[in-house]
Amino acid sequence: MKNKTALACQRCQTRNYWTTKTSNSREERLQIKKYCKKCAAHTMHAETK
Known part of the structure; x- marks a missing residue:
């Protein structure tokens, strides 16, 4: 089963x-x-709850 997750x-x-x-x-x-x-740069994005 696939879950939809957000990256922040x-x-x-x-x-x-x-x-x-x-x-x-x-x-x-x-x-x-x-x-x-928003930051206008490449940054690390992590999975949120």
Whole structure:
């Protein structure tokens, strides 16, 4: 089963991206380096609750 999760910028805490992941594939939170429009830079984005 796939769950829809939000990715939030670590610098400004804005939820910029949405992704899907399977519920049993990962136990730790997903972290990806993405572009944040508000910060105007590439920053780390982490999965939120």
